[in-house]
Every structure is written in C-alpha cells, then in structure tokens.
Amino acid sequence: DAKTTQPPSMDCAEGRAANLPCNHSTISGNEYVYWYRQIHSQGPQYIIHGLKNNETNEMASLIITEDRKSSTLILPHATLRDTAVYYCIVRPSGTYKYIFGTGTRLKVLA
Amino acid sequence: DVKVTQSSRYLVKRTGEKVFLECVQDMDHENMFWYRQDPGLGLRLIYFSYDVKMKEKGDIPEGYSVSREKKERFSLILESASTNQTSMYLCASSLDSYNEQFFGPGTRLTVL
Numbered sequence: 001d002a003k004t005t006q007p008p009s010m011d012c013a014e015g016r017a018a019n020l021p022c023n024h025s026t027i028s029g030n031e032y033v034y035w036y037r038q039i040h041s042q043g044p045q046y047i048i049h050g051l052k053n054n055e056t057n058e059m060a061s062l063i064i065t066e067d068r069k070s071s072t073l074i075l076p077h078a079t080l081r082d083t084a085v086y087y088c089i090v091r092p093s094g095t096y097k098y099i100f101g102t103g104t105r106l107k108v109l110a
Numbered sequence: 111d112v113k114v115t116q117s118s119r120y121l122v123k124r125t126g127e128k129v130f131l132e133c134v135q136d137m138d139h140e141n142m143f144w145y146r147q148d149p150g151l152g153l154r155l156i157y158f159s160y161d162v163k164m165k166e167k168g169d170i171p172e173g174y175s176v177s178r179e180k181k182e183r184f185s186l187i188l189e190s191a192s193t194n195q196t197s198m199y200l201c202a203s204s205l206d207s208y209n210e211q212f213f214g215p216g217t218r219l220t221v222l
Contacts, residue, residue, distance in 0.1 A: 034210065043114070043200050043213030044153070096141055096160070096207050100153040 003027070004088045009105040012082075018075040020104050022088030025069045030093045033064060035073045037084040038103070044087065047073065051093075078108045113137070114214035116201050122220045129188040131217050133201030142184035143202040143211060144168075144176060153200065159184055160207075191221045 005023040012018040024033060034049040048055055048062045050071075055062045061074040075082055087103040117132035135142065144156040145168075155168030157176040165176050173195060177185045184203075188195055198218050202211040 041216070041218075043202075043216050046210045046212060049210060094207050096143070096158055096204070096211075097155065098153070098211065102150070102152055 003090045003099060004101050006086070006088055006101060006104045008102065009107070011107050011109055012075075012078045014080060014108050014110050015077055018073075018078040018082065018106060018108070020073040020075075020086050020088075020106065021070065022073070023070045024088070024090050027068050027090050028092065031090045032093060033062065033068075033071050034089040034091055034098070035060070035062065036087045036089065036100075037082075037106075038087070039081075039084045044100075047086075078106075080108050080110060082106065083108045114201055114203055114212050116199075116214040116217050118217050119215060120218050120220075122222065123188075123191050124222055125192060127188075127191050127221075129191050129219065129221075131186040131188075131199055131201075131219070133184045133186070133203075133214055134182055135184075135203040135212070136182065137203070137205070137212075138181065139203040139212075140181075140206050141204045141211075142178065143204075144174070144184065144186045145200045145202065146170070146197040147200055147216075148197050156186065191219075193221050195219065196221045 035047040036044040038044045050062045064071045085103040114135045142159045145153045147153045159165045159178040175187045198216050200216045201214040204211045
C-alpha cells in the first residue's frame, strides 16, 4: 500500500506557481520523500527528493514540514508542458523499493 | 543525461506466445527494474536486478522471468503470454540503492 496521500486532481493557471501537497504521516526517520511526474503515455520522470531539509533544483522546490508528516512540491512558473500526473513517494534509505500511489493529476490551464 | 531505452513502444501478441521485452541503459547503473502499470493500480514491481546475472522478485513476479547477461541490458520474458498481462511495461535503472530511478518510455503490450 502507498504510504502517501495526495489529492486526485488540481488545476493551475499557466505562469502561476503550482503547489502540490502530499501527506506522509507515517514516515520513518530514514525515509526519503521523492517526487516523480508522468506525462501521458511516457515513463515517470524524476523531479526531486529530500530527507528533512527543503530542496530546490532547476525543475522544482520541495518543502518538507518540520515534523516530516507532509510536503509540498512547488513548480514556480507552471507551463502547459507541466500537465502530468505527479507522484509523491516515500522510500527508505538504501532500499530500491518505490511504492507508487495514484498521484495528483495536475492540469495547467492557458 | 541518463538514457533508458526500451525495444518497442507498442507490441501486440497472441495468447501463449513467448514475449521478450528489452531494456538498455547507457549510464553504467548497477540496478535495473521492470514494472507494470495498470489503471487504478499504479506501478507495481515485477523484478529487480542489482548486478549482472543477479535478480530478485518484486511484488508480482508470477508469469514473468528476467535475464541480465550484461550490465546495460535487462530483459523481461513472458513465457506464455496471457490476456491479463496486457499492460504498460516500464523499465528503470539506478546507480545504486541510494539513488533515484530513471525510467524508460514504456512498452504498451496487448495480448489478444
């Protein structure tokens, strides 16, 4: 079973920030939070991951709450090409196993 | 950039046929994976390989086998295809267990 809970769908206006929430209330101390996205009919694409500090890369920012029970993925300036299903995954350090849930279907509107 | 390629984007086979799905990665990654993706069920791990000739069963290995004779290539084999194996098959690779997985484009297999 997936260890994360995400809203099934969200809309965002093009050019605005998209904030995608994820609840992982049972996360353990050695579990990382990973975000992937899947554009229709393609393989999942890695976005970002973190343990407890906030992270930023060229694609997105990841904000993890202090108690680590939830996180938010931020796409700072959403474009139409960001329309995809976004998956939040928790994964223990040093293990290969990902458990994908059903994700959030983000629709960026022109 | 890491590149994971899969031999076919779309494949149609008949029940009982032996089916080979090939995956190649070009970044010298240790780990390779095969998943299937079905609506409402998400991605489920079929098999995993952490080294040449080494493999481990994932969550749903029944009806599948794998082969890894070279580090860069990981094959999924359906010994006798059945209609319930109609699915999207995704291959992934990672440098090791501590790093993120990179996925291929997927093979949409239809078994008639």
